[in-house]
Amino acid sequence: MNALALSVLPRPMRLLQRYDDGEDARHFTFQLEDIRAEDAGMMPGQFFMLVLPGCGEAPFTYVSRPDDQGRFSALIRRMGKLTEALFELQPGEVLGYRGPFGQGWPRFYGKQRILAVAGGCGLAPLAGFIEDVARTRSGTHLQVIYGARHVGARVLSRERARWSGALPLIETLDQAGPGHRQGTPLAHFDTVFGQAPPDAVLCCGPEVLMEAAARECLGRGLRADQIWLSVERRMHCGVGLCGHCYVGDSYACRDGPTYRYDRYRELLRRSGCARELDRGELRHC
Amino acid sequence: MNAYELNSVEALRAHLAADRRLYEPRPDGQGGLHWQTVAADDAQAFEPGLEPPPFSAKAFFFPEREAMFRFERGRFVAVEPEPEAFTLFGLRACDLTAIAYQDRFFARDGHYQARREAALLVGMDCAASCTGGFCAALGSGPAVGDGLADLVLIPGASWRLLVNTAAGRAAVSGLDLKPAPRDWTRAREQTRQQAAAEQGDAAPLLAGIAALNAGRVPPQTWEALGPRCLGCSGCTSVCPTCSCFAPLDLPTDGGLRRERVWDSCLYEGFQKEASGHNGSPSPGDRVRRYWFHKFGDGFKREFGRYGCVGCGRCDRVCPGGIGARVVLKRLGGA
Numbered sequence: 001m002n003a004l005a006l007s008v009l010p011r012p013m014r015l016l017q018r019y020d021d022g023e024d025a026r027h028f029t030f031q032l033e034d035i036r037a038e039d040a041g042m043m044p045g046q047f048f049m050l051v052l053p054g055c056g057e058a059p060f061t062y063v064s065r066p067d068d069q070g071r072f073s074a075l076i077r078r079m080g081k082l083t084e085a086l087f088e089l090q091p092g093e094v095l096g097y098r099g100p101f102g103q104g105w106p107r108f109y110g111k112q113r114i115l116a117v118a119g120g121c122g123l124a125p126l127a128g129f130i131e132d133v134a135r136t137r138s139g140t141h142l143q144v145i146y147g148a149r150h151v152g153a154r155v156l157s158r159e160r161a162r163w164s165g166a167l168p169l170i171e172t173l174d175q176a177g178p179g180h181r182q183g184t185p186l187a188h189f190d191t192v193f194g195q196a197p198p199d200a201v202l203c204c205g206p207e208v209l210m211e212a213a214a215r216e217c218l219g220r221g222l223r224a225d226q227i228w229l230s231v232e233r234r235m236h237c238g239v240g241l242c243g244h245c246y247v248g249d250s251y252a253c254r255d256g257p258t259y260r261y262d263r264y265r266e267l268l269r270r271s272g273c274a275r276e277l278d279r280g281e282l283r284h285c
Numbered sequence: 286m287n288a289y290e291l292n293s294v295e296a297l298r299a300h301l302a303a304d305r306r307l308y309e310p311r312p313d314g315q316g317g318l319h320w321q322t323v324a325a326d327d328a329q330a331f332e333p334g335l336e337p338p339p340f341s342a343k344a345f346f347f348p349e350r351e352a353m354f355r356f357e358r359g360r361f362v363a364v365e366p367e368p369e370a371f372t373l374f375g376l377r378a379c380d381l382t383a384i385a386y387q388d389r390f391f392a393r394d395g396h397y398q399a400r401r402e403a404a405l406l407v408g409m410d411c412a413a414s415c416t417g418g419f420c421a422a423l424g425s426g427p428a429v430g431d432g433l434a435d436l437v438l439i440p441g442a443s444w445r446l447l448v449n450t451a452a453g454r455a456a457v458s459g460l461d462l463k464p465a466p467r468d469w470t471r472a473r474e475q476t477r478q479q480a481a482a483e484q485g486d487a488a489p490l491l492a493g494i495a496a497l498n499a500g501r502v503p504p505q506t507w508e509a510l511g512p513r514c515l516g517c518s519g520c521t522s523v524c525p526t527c528s529c530f531a532p533l534d535l536p537t538d539g540g541l542r543r544e545r546v547w548d549s550c551l552y553e554g555f556q557k558e559a560s561g562h563n564g565s566p567s568p569g570d571r572v573r574r575y576w577f578h579k580f581g582d583g584f585k586r587e588f589g590r591y592g593c594v595g596c597g598r599c600d601r602v603c604p605g606g607i608g609a610r611v612v613l614k615r616l617g618g619a
């Protein structure tokens with residue numbers, strides 16, 4: 001068969017461990033049976049397809065990169081048929097894996113100021129990036145704002161505990177009790193923009209949050225090409241063939257899920273969503 | 286490329302059918318026209334008629350449902366197609382252009398390529414335009430484009446045969462073919478011009494494409510077209526370039542089989558996510574996307590041409606009357 005053939009055959013992986021990590025969310029550790037160079041070369045922000053025989057497959061981001069034993073983790077929220085079944089699985093059971101797919105976050109070098117804005121489970125696609133910065137001390141100055149609906153809805157508790165010692169992490173809640181910050185991530189932009197504006201902003205969460213955060217950044221003087229989003233679309237093949245994940249004339253599984261905001265806007269404009277964009281009533285295309 | 290006189294199309298067909306299974310579009314006697322197997326000793330005359338078959342050749346390479354892998358005893362086992370060599374006889378220019386488009390789209394899809402490599406393509410220039418086709422406007426007919434088929438039948442006072450490829454040459458070896466007179470291209474060009482002229486003025490269609498790409502189509506146009514789409518998937522099924530699919534897990538004895546099945550971007554749930562969010566929630570959004578996929582310049586940049594080949598099938602099949610020709614005219618303001 002053609003050496004360029006796309007990966008449609010899942011590779012087996014085992015469920016190693018899982019623990020509850022947020023509302024209806026669990027932190028899963030998987031182990032790939034055969035490890036390939038591309039697994040270890042995964043870029044934060046890329047995703048994999050998790051195949052649950054009998055339940056189809058679905059995209060999830062890596063929370064950690066596959067190690068030399070093929071172990072990696074993902075944070076998964078219970079949503080529908082596949083995740084329900086996944087939550088019932090016992091450690092040791094075999095699932096399928098395809099990946100890594102898509103484009104990760106851009107690479108930053110040197111002493112840049114980066115702001116990461118995450119909402120809800122949108123912290124998961126940013127986790128690998130935050131972890132890399134927290135661990136390598138590359139000189140990159142990273143600030144993170146993480147918003148969730150309430151205390152119990154927050155995900156990645158162990159990771160957050162680790163990061164909070166290594167970098168500025170602002171956590172905020174829609175419904176905050178005593179001792180917690182209140183409001184959406186946008187309510188705290190004054191704090192992070194106060195010292196010096198970031199050189200780049202990475203954003204992942206509900207599309208309304210990302211759109212609102214991007215507009216807020218533009219309003220504060222950032223250019224659209226300094227902002228990156230990670231968008232969510234329905235995905236089946238992960239390799240640009242099945243057609244489900246389109247954003248204008250781009251396939252989010254192949255060209256995304258991370259898009260630079262100016263390019264994302266251009267995609268929407270080209271595909272006829274310009275007016276909605278300008279009116280601020282974003283409908284997705 | 287070599288041109289020959291062809292005394293009998295049936296003799297060529299019989300010769301090819303002796304080697305490999307051969308399909309040709311034939312009336313089914315009940316008003317339908319289908320791709321059917323023709324045996325080497327079949328005596329029926331080759332009468333292509335004016336209209337293309339309602340279904341293109343798409344399913345020969347990208348079947349409506351196809352097994353991708355099996356899951357058995359904790360292992361994933363690839364299901365590779367093992368197609369026998371076959372010939373498609375009498376492919377029209379539009380459908381050949383669509384095959385070339387899909388060759389590019391599925392360039393790295395092993396299943397598609399395995400079937401594609403098994404096929405010998407015998408094209409045919411259209412002697413006259415079908416009703417509703419507009420291939421001339423989109424540069425995909427009515428004459429078969431260079432390099433699209435292994436062999437090409439050229440109608441006229443008598444048939445001629447073009448041999449385009451090494452596979453085509455091998456397939457006709459043993460036939461006694463005499464070279465066509467040198468001016469064969471002139472007669473061919475005349476037929477092409479005549480058939481193209483029958484399709485009428487291309488300008489209103491091209492104006493629609495231009496308006497779409499210039500962002501001049503107001504949202505109200507899509508909102509008005511939307512309710513006329515019944516989400517029946519007729520257009521996406523008959524369209525020779527539509528290729529969206531969905532995965533399907535089917536239980537088997539002691540395991541399961543994963544198939545991919547044709548899907549349609551005009552179904553309401555096509556982009557619906559587990560969270561309930563839908564990337565294209567209204568019929569107008571979905572209709573806009575469908576036509577943008579066929580006529581968007583971004584797709585043209587990636588695949589070398591527009592996704593529509595002007596075969597006219599969607600206009601024939603759409604119960605809401607919003608096929609390509611109608612929609613392009615509307616977008617262009619005609």
Ligand SMILES: Cc1cc2nc3c(=O)[nH]c(=O)nc-3n(C[C@H](O)[C@H](O)[C@H](O)COP(=O)(O)OP(=O)(O)OC[C@H]3O[C@@H](n4cnc5c(N)ncnc54)[C@H](O)[C@@H]3O)c2cc1C
Nearest residue numbers: 061076077119120121122147148184205206208230231232
């Ligand atoms: C690329 C990508 C990969 C993903 N990977 C995974 C994965 O690996 N596993 C997984 O389970 N899910 C994944 N998701 C799912 C995604 O993160 C969630 O669906 C999404 O974040 C919604 O989460 P939620 O329902 O908890 O958010 P909500 O609880 O609805 O909101 C979360 C935050 O967003 C803010 N917010 C909400 N609405 C607005 C508004 N209108 N304006 C301003 N702020 C607002 C809230 O204030 C809150 O701070 C992924 C998503 C993307 C884009």
Ligand code: SF4
Nearest residue numbers: 524593594596597599
């Ligand atoms: S969009 Fe319509 S006219 Fe164009 S190739 Fe598809 S079915 Fe034929």
Ligand code: FES
Nearest residue numbers: 238241242243253
């Ligand atoms: S997931 Fe199939 S094309 Fe993107």
